[in-house]
Amino acid sequence: MKILTLKKVITVSFLLAALLVLVILFSVMVGSVKVEPKHSVSILVQSLLGLTETGTEMERTIILSLRFPRALLAGLVGAGLSVSGAVFQALLRNPLADPYILGVSSGSAVGAIIAILLGLSALSFGLPLASFAGALITIALVFYFGKQEGKIHPNVLLLAGVITGSFLSAIIMFLLSISQKEELHTILFWLMGNFSFANPRAIGIVLPYIGAGFFLLYWRSRHLNLILSGEENALQLGVDVERLKIISYLSASLMTAASVSLCGLIGFVGLIIPHSVRLLFGPDHRLLLPASALIGASFLIASDTLARTLLAPVELPVGVITAAFGGPFFIYLLRKRKVVKTL
Amino acid sequence: MIDLHSVSFRYRQDWVLREISFQIRKGEFIGVIGPNGSGKSTLLKTLCRLLTPQKGEILLDLVPLKEMSQGEIARKIAVVPQEAYSLFPFRVIEMVLMGRSPHLGRLMFEGARDLEIAKKAMEWTETLPIGERLIDELSGGERKRVFIARALVQEPEVILLDEPTANLDIHHQVDFLELILNLNREKGLTIAMASHDLNIASEYCDRLILLQGGTIFKIGSPREVITRANIEKVYGCRVWVDENPISGMPRITLLKKGVRSVLTEV
Numbered sequence: 001m002k003i004l005t006l007k008k009v010i011t012v013s014f015l016l017a018a019l020l021v022l023v024i025l026f027s028v029m030v031g032s033v034k035v036e037p038k039h040s041v042s043i044l045v046q047s048l049l050g051l052t053e054t055g056t057e058m059e060r061t062i063i064l065s066l067r068f069p070r071a072l073l074a075g076l077v078g079a080g081l082s083v084s085g086a087v088f089q090a091l092l093r094n095p096l097a098d099p100y101i102l103g104v105s106s107g108s109a110v111g112a113i114i115a116i117l118l119g120l121s122a123l124s125f126g127l128p129l130a131s132f133a134g135a136l137i138t139i140a141l142v143f144y145f146g147k148q149e150g151k152i153h154p155n156v157l158l159l160a161g162v163i164t165g166s167f168l169s170a171i172i173m174f175l176l177s178i179s180q181k182e183e184l185h186t187i188l189f190w191l192m193g194n195f196s197f198a199n200p201r202a203i204g205i206v207l208p209y210i211g212a213g214f215f216l217l218y219w220r221s222r223h224l225n226l227i228l229s230g231e232e233n234a235l236q237l238g239v240d241v242e243r244l245k246i247i248s249y250l251s252a253s254l255m256t257a258a259s260v261s262l263c264g265l266i267g268f269v270g271l272i273i274p275h276s277v278r279l280l281f282g283p284d285h286r287l288l289l290p291a292s293a294l295i296g297a298s299f300l301i302a303s304d305t306l307a308r309t310l311l312a313p314v315e316l317p318v319g320v321i322t323a324a325f326g327g328p329f330f331i332y333l334l335r336k337r338k339v340v341k342t343l
Numbered sequence: 344m345i346d347l348h349s350v351s352f353r354y355r356q357d358w359v360l361r362e363i364s365f366q367i368r369k370g371e372f373i374g375v376i377g378p379n380g381s382g383k384s385t386l387l388k389t390l391c392r393l394l395t396p397q398k399g400e401i402l403l404d405l406v407p408l409k410e411m412s413q414g415e416i417a418r419k420i421a422v423v424p425q426e427a428y429s430l431f432p433f434r435v436i437e438m439v440l441m442g443r444s445p446h447l448g449r450l451m452f453e454g455a456r457d458l459e460i461a462k463k464a465m466e467w468t469e470t471l472p473i474g475e476r477l478i479d480e481l482s483g484g485e486r487k488r489v490f491i492a493r494a495l496v497q498e499p500e501v502i503l504l505d506e507p508t509a510n511l512d513i514h515h516q517v518d519f520l521e522l523i524l525n526l527n528r529e530k531g532l533t534i535a536m537a538s539h540d541l542n543i544a545s546e547y548c549d550r551l552i553l554l555q556g557g558t559i560f561k562i563g564s565p566r567e568v569i570t571r572a573n574i575e576k577v578y579g580c581r582v583w584v585d586e587n588p589i590s591g592m593p594r595i596t597l598l599k600k601g602v603r604s605v606l607t608e609v
Contacts, residue, residue, distance in 0.1 A: 001436045001462075001474050006452045093430045219449055226441055229429040232393055236424070237497070238417030238445035283431035286452070 004284050012287060016294035020075065023298045027071045027305040028063055032312035035059050044068060070198035073206065073262065074304040074318075075297035077195075078269055080210040080259040082296025083289055084252035085270030086277075087217055090224045090285065091248055092154045099256040099270035102161030102249075106168035107138025108260045109191060113175045116186050127190070128202070128261040135257035138164060143249070152245050154231075192317035193266035195304050202262050209258035213251040214293060220244055221285035228283065268322045269300055272330040279333045299326070344369040344501065344533050345390060350399035352389055359385045360396065361557045367501070367535060372527045374544040375537040376568075377554030378578050383537040386554070387503050390535065391420045417445035420501045421494035423487070425509065432477040435489050439465060439474075442496030457496075464495035468522060484515035491522060502526065504536040508543060516540075520547050545569050545592045553577055569593035 029037040088097040111134020120126035146157035226234040273296040303321040345367040465471040551568040587594040
């Protein structure tokens with residue numbers, strides 16, 4: 001009988017990481033401004049290795065300051081949303097859960113819209129900071145509302161999250177209705193999600209959240225398997241369930257908040273990537289979490305590459321691509337493989 | 344093995360368990376019986392700290408349960424749940440291996456020794472041939488045996504069973520209870536089982552606890568507990584108790600309302 005081994009996790013992760021590298025290289029090679037693919041790769045590799053610089057000044061700017069940071073940010077966000085989606089599905093025991101289900105996204109949108117309306121978006125990190133603050137306040141509120149007698153009940157938390165989210169949506173609609181035309185465009189662009197904000201500093205900001213969140217969750221991955229059969233079940237098998245829930249919810253929420261604050265609301269990734277990975281590799285979180293991170297990263301980088309090249313020089317919102325390509329692919333997987341029983 | 348000292352528990356308002364004191368002895372097969380709402384399940388849940396009593400104390404091998412970590416408890420007490428569905432289905436072998444969880448470090452993967460233990464438990468429970476199937480494709484009886492295998496893999500000293508025979512046909516009921524009895528007799532495991540089936544409890548248990556409204560009405564051997572007077576008083580319905588002609592244990596027959604017979608007029 002075959003069981004999951006560390007060797008399998010490492011092998012699969014290594015192969016998926018190789019795929020990710022290929023996707024990053026591809027995304028660096030294509031774009032609205034033509035740079036010879038061979039040049040793109042050599043500029044990137046040489047600069048990463050700290051070797052002599054080749055290419056023209058413009059080529060170097062396009063590759064090193066635009067395309068590469070953008071691919072990295074898309075990758076981080078794809079990984080963050082996929083992992084937090086997988087964890088929310090397990091903790092809430094709800095296959096429809098995604099990273100935005102507890103209202104984090106709406107809170108971050110309110111923060112971002114207020115920043116835009118107040119003109120804070122002109123400051124270098126005004127927009128992401130305001131949006132991150134909005135997300136944090138929402139997380140605090142939802143956990144405050146969702147706790148009963150000091151314990152987190154999934155359904156109570158879910159309701160608290162959904163209702164807080166609806167309330168915040170009302171605020172969003174109000175703010176939209178009082179916005180001027182120019183602001184409205186900025187707001188809509190942000191709401192639809194995009195990676196035009198990418199730069200090395202942005203990556204430096206989001207990386208610690210995604211990285212730390214991932215390790216905190218991966219450290220608990222075996223216990224997340226047990227909680228899939230219910231909290232009592234996990235408790236009987238020796239898991240300190242309340243601690244597991246608090247740390248996992250907060251890690252996943254912070255990963256979401258950090259992702260959303262830099263690139264707006266990119267839908268769908270956090271819902272379909274975990275499900276697709278489960279259909280491919282099974283539900284064990286010890287493999288599910290790293291595989292979701294790597295596949296989510298590749299998927300979002302590829303989607304963003306399409307979004308900026310498909311109708312170049314016009315840039316599509318990346319959410320259009322994630323939904324348009326991810327949706328049918330997911331349906332295909334669902335039809336071909338064993339369906340999640342509860343769906 | 345397990346000592347309860349005036350244990351009381353309530354969910355919100357009313358006490359569900361009041362001042363319960365008794366001892367579960369090492370290696371015995373003890374049954375908890377009583378009407379709906381008498382506190383059977385609640386009592387079992389306090390034994391593995393799914394619920395913590397507000398008053399009183401529970402000692403496991405003389406150590407207060409309160410002071411033990413959840414992992415320490417899980418290494419000594421295993422629970423066979425009534426039903427446990429996984430949101431995303433695991434294979435049987437994976438499900439059984441989850442019983443190793445309390446013995447593993449955080450991130451550790453199950454090794455060859457864990458797999459060996461799991462295979463033995465699956466042989467014992469005759470679940471080895473279905474090891475590759477998904478847990479939600481199994482019948483109720485098969486799933487029960489998988490959960491027993493998982494409990495065995497925990498290498499516990501005590502196994503708690505809540506209504507283990509509910510939803511099983513008589514063939515599977517007997518199979519399942521024989522399995523439990525073997526664990527008790529051959530492996531020396533201590534068993535505590537809550538049951539609605541008084542005849543099964545009478546037949547298989549060494550001792551019975553009869554609960555009424557959260558208190559112990561009677562504790563003792565099946566012969567002492569399953570009497571017409573006790574059962575009629577606690578359950579509030581008329582029954583006939585005689586001896587099972589084959590095993591000699593008390594046997595209960597339900598009586599239809601209004602039935603009058605020579606026997607019941609005794």
